[in-house]
Amino acid sequence: MNTVATATRTLPASSQRIAPEKFAHVVLKTANYDAVxxxxxxxxxxRVAFRNDFIAFLTYDDEHHRVAVINTPGSLASDPAAAGVHHIAYTYAGLGELLATYRRLKASGIEPARCINHGPTTSMYYRDPDGLRVELQIDNFATMDESHAYFTGPDFAENPIGVIFDPQQLIRDYEAGVSFEDLVKRPPLPPGKTPMDMREER
Incomplete structure (x- = not known):
């Protein structure tokens, strides 16, 4: 088949900053195929967009897949001391959506290993069947400029990890009508605690 070029093209300059347009997906391998x-x-x-005995693709939006799972019978769990991915994170539209998700998952027997207000985000960390951490979060600030300012401010420099919170109490405060600003404002560390103490998981 013959084609006729209708115009020439020029690649962007090599000096131009070209970043990815979006983060597309993660791919997991597991011996716990059905469970994962x-x-x-x-x-x-x-929803499962495709599945066979070797691989499955899942999506929750208009992307063709956001998570892929490869069936690898006999594969070993990752060594917690090994280098590699610490966690993957998903952002929700608002605090109500995050708390409703917590309540839904808790009713299904899935509970977070740690709930922490990092300052820029309010986050809940779960562990999948293979032990990989999955963070469900919201942004605490209305704009990225505010988030960036917090990252470079003294509060974050003093405590870049965050402060543990009780999700049940946060739900009670949310349903009582406490303002969003107060709900997501990071509290001070508990007396006698350090930022490193906030890494403890259930």
């Missing part, structure tokens, strides 16, 4: 697929489908309220 079910867990991500439940937690993210995702």
């Amino acid at each position: 697929i079910a867990w991500y489908a439940t937690v993210l309220q995702a």
